[in-house]
Amino acid sequence: MQTPPDEIATAGEVMQAYVPADWPVEQALSRVADVPRWTFYPPDLSEPAARERVARTIARAGLAVRYVIRTAQGPVGMVGISGLDGSTPDVFYALLPGGRGRGVATRAVVALADWALDHGAEEVHVTTLVGNDASEAVARRAGFAVTEERLDERDGAPIRIWSRLRA
Numbered sequence: 371m372q373t374p375p376d377e378i379a380t381a382g383e384v385m386q387a388y389v390p391a392d393w394p395v396e397q398a399l400s401r402v403a404d405v406p407r408w409t410f411y412p413p414d415l416s417e418p419a420a421r422e423r424v425a426r427t428i429a430r431a432g433l434a435v436r437y438v439i440r441t442a443q444g445p446v447g448m449v450g451i452s453g454l455d456g457s458t459p460d461v462f463y464a465l466l467p468g469g470r471g472r473g474v475a476t477r478a479v480v481a482l483a484d485w486a487l488d489h490g491a492e493e494v495h496v497t498t499l500v501g502n503d504a505s506e507a508v509a510r511r512a513g514f515a516v517t518e519e520r521l522d523e524r525d526g527a528p529i530r531i532w533s534r535l536r537a
């Protein structure tokens with residue numbers, strides 16, 4: 371499928387592909403307790419480690435893109451898409467506490483999934499750890515349905531695969 375654009379707008383936010391100066395967003399997310407709990411973010415990133423994660427993201431642009439989600443007040447979280455070398459990319463997300471409870475994640479996931487389905491993806495997935503009710507609610511609101519439940523091959527954790535197909 372095609373490489374996503376550097377910027378995608380939603381009704382209330384703009385999603386901008388990470389640039390090196392975005393390392394503080396990465397660090398702030400790593401310091402929100404439920405972000406490392408439910409995602410692959412390490413807890414409490416140092417500045418060098420946050421800069422390194424952002425640099426790795428930028429270097430993987432052909433395979434995955436991560437966006438800072440911004441409102442007029444500033445950054446509120448992150449949404450990303452991986453698996454761009456195949457036809458079934460994965461979308462993932464995390465919000466800072468100040469960005470929650472307003473549909474920001476749902477709008478970001480819809481925008482990114484719509485973009486992917488319009489540009490070569492056959493299907494888009496979201497993967498959730500069993501028990502992550504807030505994330506499951508985002509997937510459901512964004513039009514995804516569970517298609518598989520299994521153990522993650524990386525760490526054996528129970529996961530659900532959510533899917534949205536091209537209309």
Ligand SMILES: CC(C)(COP(=O)(O)OP(=O)(O)OC[C@H]1O[C@@H](n2cnc3c(N)ncnc32)[C@H](O)[C@@H]1OP(=O)(O)O)[C@@H](O)C(=O)NCCC(=O)NCCS
Pocket residue numbers: 404405408409462463464465466469470471472473474475476477497498499502504505507508511
């Ligand atoms: C998962 C996560 C992003 C969900 O955040 P969220 O704020 O609940 O999700 P949304 O931005 O879609 O907002 C939904 C909430 O806004 C409300 N809302 C208000 N206006 C809305 C709108 N226009 N559209 C959708 N929801 C709206 C919803 O009712 C919901 O509130 P509720 O939970 O009280 O019912 C957040 O909990 C998080 O970052 N968790 C840690 C990281 C994580 O788990 N990531 C996912 C890994 S799979």
